[in-house]
Amino acid sequence: MSLAPTNAELAVGGGPSLPETSGNGRKFTINLRQSGIYIAFAAIVVLFTILTDGDMLAPQNISNIIVQNSYILILAIGMILVIISGHIDLSVGSVVAATGAIAAVLMVNHHVPWPLALLITIVVGAAIGAWQGYWVAYFGIPAFIVTLAGMLLFRAITYMILGNRGIGPFPESVRTLANGFTDGYLGNIGLGSYLGGADLLSVLIGVFAVVGIVVSQWRSRAGRVRYGQVVEAFPLFIAKIVIAAVVVMFVIVQLARFRNLPWVLVLLAVLVLGYSVLTNRAVFGRQIYAVGGNLQAATLSGVKVKSVVFWIFVNMGVLSAIAGMIFAGRLNQANPTGGDQFELDAIAAAFIGGAAVQGGVGKVVGAITGGLIMGVINNGMSLIGAQSEKVMLVKGAVLLAAVAFDVWTKRRAGASR
Amino acid sequence: MSDTILRMRDITKTFPGVKALSDVNLEVSRGEIHAICGENGAGKSTLMKVLSGVYPHGDYEGDIEFDGQECRFAGIRDSEHRGIVIIHQELALASNLSVAENIFLGNEQSKRGLIDWNKTNAAAAELMQRVGLNENPVTQVLDLGVGKQQLVEIAKALSKRVQLLILDEPTAALNDDDSAHLLGLLRGLREQGITSVIISHKLNEVLEIADRVTILRDGRTITTLPAEGLTEDKIISGMVGRDLDHRFPPHEPNIGDEVLRIEDWTVHSPTQHGRLLVQNATLSVRRGEIVGLAGLMGAGRTELAMSVFGRSYGTGISGRIIKDGQEIKLRSVREAIRHGIAYATEDRKRYGLNLIEDIKRNVSAAALGKLAKGGWVDDNEEFKVAEEYRRSLNIKAPSVSSITGKLSGGNQQKVVLSKWIFTDPDVLILDEPTRGIDVGAKYEIYTIINRLADEGKAVLLISSELPELLGLCDRIYTLSAGRITGEVPRAEATQESLMTLMTAGQEAPR
Numbered sequence: 034m035s036l037a038p039t040n041a042e043l044a045v046g047g048g049p050s051l052p053e054t055s056g057n058g059r060k061f062t063i064n065l066r067q068s069g070i071y072i073a074f075a076a077i078v079v080l081f082t083i084l085t086d087g088d089m090l091a092p093q094n095i096s097n098i099i100v101q102n103s104y105i106l107i108l109a110i111g112m113i114l115v116i117i118s119g120h121i122d123l124s125v126g127s128v129v130a131a132t133g134a135i136a137a138v139l140m141v142n143h144h145v146p147w148p149l150a151l152l153i154t155i156v157v158g159a160a161i162g163a164w165q166g167y168w169v170a171y172f173g174i175p176a177f178i179v180t181l182a183g184m185l186l187f188r189a190i191t192y193m194i195l196g197n198r199g200i201g202p203f204p205e206s207v208r209t210l211a212n213g214f215t216d217g218y219l220g221n222i223g224l225g226s227y228l229g230g231a232d233l234l235s236v237l238i239g240v241f242a243v244v245g246i247v248v249s250q251w252r253s254r255a256g257r258v259r260y261g262q263v264v265e266a267f268p269l270f271i272a273k274i275v276i277a278a279v280v281v282m283f284v285i286v287q288l289a290r291f292r293n294l295p296w297v298l299v300l301l302a303v304l305v306l307g308y309s310v311l312t313n314r315a316v317f318g319r320q321i322y323a324v325g326g327n328l329q330a331a332t333l334s335g336v337k338v339k340s341v342v343f344w345i346f347v348n349m350g351v352l353s354a355i356a357g358m359i360f361a362g363r364l365n366q367a368n369p370t371g372g373d374q375f376e377l378d379a380i381a382a383a384f385i386g387g388a389a390v391q392g393g394v395g396k397v398v399g400a401i402t403g404g405l406i407m408g409v410i411n412n413g414m415s416l417i418g419a420q421s422e423k424v425m426l427v428k429g430a431v432l433l434a435a436v437a438f439d440v441w442t443k444r445r446a447g448a449s450r
Numbered sequence: 451m452s453d454t455i456l457r458m459r460d461i462t463k464t465f466p467g468v469k470a471l472s473d474v475n476l477e478v479s480r481g482e483i484h485a486i487c488g489e490n491g492a493g494k495s496t497l498m499k500v501l502s503g504v505y506p507h508g509d510y511e512g513d514i515e516f517d518g519q520e521c522r523f524a525g526i527r528d529s530e531h532r533g534i535v536i537i538h539q540e541l542a543l544a545s546n547l548s549v550a551e552n553i554f555l556g557n558e559q560s561k562r563g564l565i566d567w568n569k570t571n572a573a574a575a576e577l578m579q580r581v582g583l584n585e586n587p588v589t590q591v592l593d594l595g596v597g598k599q600q601l602v603e604i605a606k607a608l609s610k611r612v613q614l615l616i617l618d619e620p621t622a623a624l625n626d627d628d629s630a631h632l633l634g635l636l637r638g639l640r641e642q643g644i645t646s647v648i649i650s651h652k653l654n655e656v657l658e659i660a661d662r663v664t665i666l667r668d669g670r671t672i673t674t675l676p677a678e679g680l681t682e683d684k685i686i687s688g689m690v691g692r693d694l695d696h697r698f699p700p701h702e703p704n705i706g707d708e709v710l711r712i713e714d715w716t717v718h719s720p721t722q723h724g725r726l727l728v729q730n731a732t733l734s735v736r737r738g739e740i741v742g743l744a745g746l747m748g749a750g751r752t753e754l755a756m757s758v759f760g761r762s763y764g765t766g767i768s769g770r771i772i773k774d775g776q777e778i779k780l781r782s783v784r785e786a787i788r789h790g791i792a793y794a795t796e797d798r799k800r801y802g803l804n805l806i807e808d809i810k811r812n813v814s815a816a817a818l819g820k821l822a823k824g825g826w827v828d829d830n831e832e833f834k835v836a837e838e839y840r841r842s843l844n845i846k847a848p849s850v851s852s853i854t855g856k857l858s859g860g861n862q863q864k865v866v867l868s869k870w871i872f873t874d875p876d877v878l879i880l881d882e883p884t885r886g887i888d889v890g891a892k893y894e895i896y897t898i899i900n901r902l903a904d905e906g907k908a909v910l911l912i913s914s915e916l917p918e919l920l921g922l923c924d925r926i927y928t929l930s931a932g933r934i935t936g937e938v939p940r941a942e943a944t945q946e947s948l949m950t951l952m953t954a955g956q957e958a959p960r
Binding site for chain 1: 759760762782783784786787793795800801802803804805806807811814815816818819822825826827829830833834837849851869
């Protein structure tokens with residue numbers, strides 16, 4: 034930063050800006066690529082709402098979508114980090130089963146208090162992640178192979194732990210976390226004759242969330258303006274906040290009318306918020322993008338690439354363990370075949386959500402949206418009575434279309450150079 | 451010498467922003483060994499790629515006449531069909547296949563759609579005998595040394611009934627015995643009527659084997675001379691005899707104490723066991739000084755720089771690094787950066803930038819810690835820092851949120867420089883900082899380098915362009931075959947004296 038300001042000779046070389054038109058065209062492409070996923074999500078929700086005569090957005094159904102997909106969404110958060118770094122994890126389904134089994138054995142067979150059992154299970158998940166991370170990062174085996182082996186290994190370990198049968202039932206607290214709802218501590222509030230009664234606490238949490246969104250967005254924008262950064266047009270900024278507020282309030286009011294907030298929603302909200310900030314703002318998060326974007330450049334910039342990859346896999350293990358417990362708790366039983374093909378759903382969520390196959394690109398919120406798209410398709414098609422093979426067909430087509438769109442926009446952006 | 455087998459007339463080849471060849475003429479007589487000499491970037495390889503169809507007809511201007519007919523090659527297959535075979539410096543062999551399979555790769559000896567292995571191996575054995583390769587045809591190529599792999603390539607060329615054999619730096623990676631064998635083989639092929647074109651930096655070797663020599667400089671033909679009566683000095687003056695037509699910003703050096711000293715530095719090849727890339731090199735840089743490192747392709751310049759920069763290349767590294775009078779150990783890139791050493795790579799796209807990210811994230815990549823508190827990055831500060839560099843280095847982009855992959859080469863290079871200046875280094879190693887950059891941007895980069903020196907930084911500048919070194923550096927080291935062969939102050943250096951030192955000590959095969 035000690036360089037002197039522009040010297041006269043340098044300034045001769047021409048103005049610092051490119052033609053206005055090309056700049057605008059490029060901005061539009063990027064926006065389409067980034068926001069396409071949210072538009073697609075909205076379109077799919079609207080489509081199924083029409084097809085199901087509004088049942089899609091009924092209070093109980095919204096609650097079902099969240100609870101039924103919670104473990105996939107948790108896995109998708111870990112998976113998007115793995116994919117941004119340029120790797121893949123095929124073992125998460127098996128790890129979900131193995132950690133669920135360990136939690137069950139601890140709580141059901143050995144009567145370990147549930148918070149301690151939870152902690153032990155998470156530590157086991159981290160250890161599994163460290164095992165895979167070691168082979169990938171330090172030994173240099175492609176993640177595809179390591180986690181393919183892991184898929185078999187941890188499935189086998191699950192069978193060995195459970196001895197080919199399910200173990201359950203789980204303690205009440207774990208079931209509540211996986212499947213239950215917050216209590217109506219403050220009682221109900223009337224929302225008029227059409228909506229009826231709703232849980233006051235839930236509604237208040239919703240109001241707080243909206244206020245939080247508004248304040249944080251406003252402050253971030255103010256900070257950028259103070260530094261002279263370009264910000265989006267004010268009406269667009271307001272429109273985005275209003276849409277976010279309406280969506281959040283709608284979902285929360287619907288949930289409050291049903292049975293309050295699912296605990297997993299609270300957990301998910303915390304994870305999404307935490308990991309979004311991590312990927313955007315933390316040094317570690319930035320290094321994940323650097324490693325996936327150009328491994329050699331990251332290495333030559335002093336990033337400890339091996340350590341970054343190692344910890345990404347440890348993180349995946351931890352999130353798999355959390356997902357494992359929630360899945361087992363929801364079924365109230367740890368099952369040797371549990372978690373089968375979860376890895377495919379998590380990977381699909383990440384790619385539908387805008388991750389690039391070569392790595393270096395992706396967002397936590399994108400992966401969550403990708404997961405929700407698949408969840409809504411699952412749910413909506415079962416509401417209209419479609420058979421499961423048709424659901425599979427549609428999900429496969431959506432995945433292919435999403436990645437094809439990504440490749441197409443990238444190629445177009447490259448050609449316009 | 452009246453019978454001309456190849457005539458390339460007025461060949462011009464343009465890459466975006468760069469004219470690689472302009473009106474190049476080349477005539478090769480039937481049955482001769484014709485050498486092409488020139489500096490790095492003189493256009494030798496581009497010319498051979500035009501000839502062999504790597505750049506198809508229509509991609510260049512001018513005509514090629516081979517064996518009396520005009521040629522319009524659409525690809526390598528066409529040129530090979532006519533008997534023109536090129537053997538690149540980087541050998542193109544499938545190392546997991548056998549010698550015989552490689553020789554007949556793409557030209558399989560088959561009967562009714564099935565490969566006839568007896569015929570394949572017998573024919574291969576015959577060709578191997580012709581090139582003097584005493585191995586079993588079923589040996590895997592990866593079990594052979596580089597010299598023998600080279601012979602496999604030639605055998606493969608012979609299997610295609612080659613008329614004109616082009617060898618790009620064939621002996622660069624070979625030891626003396628293998629080089630001698632190869633040159634002997636080329637003489638033998640000449641007696642069988644095969645014409646060869648050889649591109650080589652080893653001038654003694656050129657004089658020993660070639661019948662005629664064509665010299666290229668800056669994408670133009672300078673002259674074609676019979677090798678008889680030619681000397682190395684004459685070739686060198688043809689290769690470098692260029693006016694200092696680039697403009698260099700005026701610079702008054704203000705040189706202080708020694709900042710970095712590298713002593714007795716030795717680096718081994720990570721891929722070829724026992725091969726030395728750098729041998730007992732010793733050099734030093736002082737505050738405010740711009741020191742040049744000159745050397746031909748493969749002399750070990752980049753290997754030397756990267757091995758110093760936290761051992762990021764090579765194995766079996768030994769020697770001492772003294773920084774500000776104290777010996778330091780740099781075991782990783784992080785340690786090198788912490789000790790105030792920066793290395794801007796010669797290949798900015800592959801090793802320097804995250805092309806899918808924007809300018810600001812690339813600028814901050816090597817010193818993110820400076821922008822972070824407790825592990826959290828302040829992205830407003832990041833924007834501010836990047837914006838300052840965009841202004842002071844005149845990076846031409848709409849904003850620092852522009853994707854680096856979309857910038858021109860010169861602006862990408864400025865982003866790389868910003869990244870390293872932001873680490874606040876004492877020593878900057880700049881590896882080919884102006885490669886592939888247009889003239890205007892080069893001048894800006896030169897200005898930046900001078901400014902860095904004025905601020906008291908020590909700069910080690912690696913460049914293939916001798917005028918650039920002469921125009922910028924206060925002192926120049928020459929590196930040849932991994933050894934420091936000279937240290938010349940700017941006042942005494944000329945292109946000829948540097949080129950002589952850069953080609954010194956390249957052992958001639960007996």
